[in-house]
Amino acid sequence: MEWLMYVSVAIIAIAFAFLVFYIIQTLQSVKKTLENVSTTVEGMQSQVDGITKESTQLLHKTNQLADDLQHKSDSLNSVFDAAKDLGESFQNMNRSVKKVSNAVSSKADEQSEQVANAVKWGNVVLDFWTKYKAKKAANTTKQNL
Structure with missing residues (x-):
């Protein structure tokens, strides 16, 4: 049995x-x-480091672009303010022109009545004048005959 142990x-x-x-x-x-x-x-x-550097650069460029956009927007605000002021000036001018036009129109209406009366009286005077001339001419013709 010893050999079995050796084999095992x-x-x-x-x-x-x-x-x-x-x-x-x-x-x-x-x-x-x-x-x-x-x-x-x-x-x-190494790729993550590269992406990090590119992301940082992109972030800086984005910040610069945002600052530039803000500066330009601020510059445009003055243009829009000037345009608003110009529009208000035109509105004021239009109101003034409308007031003057209305005043002239009302004066013209008042004056048109006076002009109509003057024309009427002028026609009456002209009729009297032509009748007077015709009467005088008739009298002169009668005397000459």
């Missing part, structure tokens, strides 16, 4: 050797995988 120990030793061999291969495989992961992480780190 030999089988255990061989099994242990196979186990160690496969564990070594597995660990080497894990080592290669971890090296690949490490390389990938380093590459990603």
